Amino acid sequence: MEINSPMNEKVKNWAKLQRKKYRDQTGQFLIEGEHLIGEALKAGVVELLLVEAGRTNPFHQEKEAIVCSESVMRKLSANVSGAWLIAVCAQKVSRKSRNSRIVALDGVQDPGNVGTIIRTAVAFGFDQVLLSPDCADVYNEKCVRSTQGALFHIAISRTELIPTLRSLKEKGVMVIATALHEAQPLSELPIVENVALVLGNEGQGIRPATLEICDQRAFIEMSSFESLNVAVAAGICLYRYRRRG
Structure with a gap:
């Protein structure tokens, strides 16, 4: 199969996935690029694979690709310079977690921060990431890119934090x-x-109502400055409580 026109109905529908409304619907x-697509294939969430005409599908043994013109790929890519390999993926249904090491994000707005924290959680052996309803969209292109594929390897849930933390x-x-x-x-x-x-x-920071139900409050000892970027702070805290062995 080959698609040459950006006005093709399938292309129009795929392009809508650049907006959260249509991702949710x-x-x-x-996703774009070999690394992310490779991780998505391992997780079994790739529904369609698109490759630019004249390029070789590096995953031909795992997934057949639809050949698309450069203009089609540019329409679908979030990168200003375009992409030659794009996948349409299914949003991952959160798998059951051991619930022994969890990261909960209360209103973290920047998708880059959310993605970096997800990546760090996987690196240090955490089981689950909980997001309050007003956190950045996990499937935002910037967030996905920041995870470097880690979002395919950890349970992620959007939930009301207070009842979930109480449970x-x-x-x-x-x-x-x-x-x-x-x-x-923290130490x-x-x-x-x-x-x-x-x-x-x-x-x-954390909402007062959420803060109220926590068992402990921790601060990171620093020689100067009062606070750190939330993703940096997460890295320090997650490292202390990393899975050992």
Whole structure:
């Protein structure tokens, strides 16, 4: 199969996936590049593979590709210089998690921050990422790119945090909030097996109601500056509670 016109109906529908509204409606999203597509293929979420005419499909053994003209690929690509390999993927249904190491994000707005935190969570052996309803869209192109494929390898759920965190506490999970006030140094908190680390909005931090139900409040000891970028802070906290062995 070959598609040459950007006005093709299928192309128009795929292009709509650049907007959150249509991603939510269809349960699909677009990704670009060999690395991301390779990770998506491993996870079994690639529905369609598109390759630019004149290029070789590097995944021909795993998935047959639809050949598209350069103009079609430019219409679908979020990159200003275009892309020669694009996939239409199904939004991953969160798999069941062991629920022993969890990251909860309360109103984190920047998709790059959300993506970097997801990537870091996978790197340090966390099981699940919880997002409040107002967090950035996981399937935003910037977020997907920032995860470097990690979103295909961890359970991700968008949920109301307060009841979810309460439920985790009932199951013996220690809930730790990152905070600047009335908090203990991160290095002095006990290392526990079952933990949920809560990080908040870039400007306002964790909502007071969410903060209230946390078991502990932690701050990162620094020699200067009062706070760090939320993704950097997440990296430090997740490393301390990384899965060992």
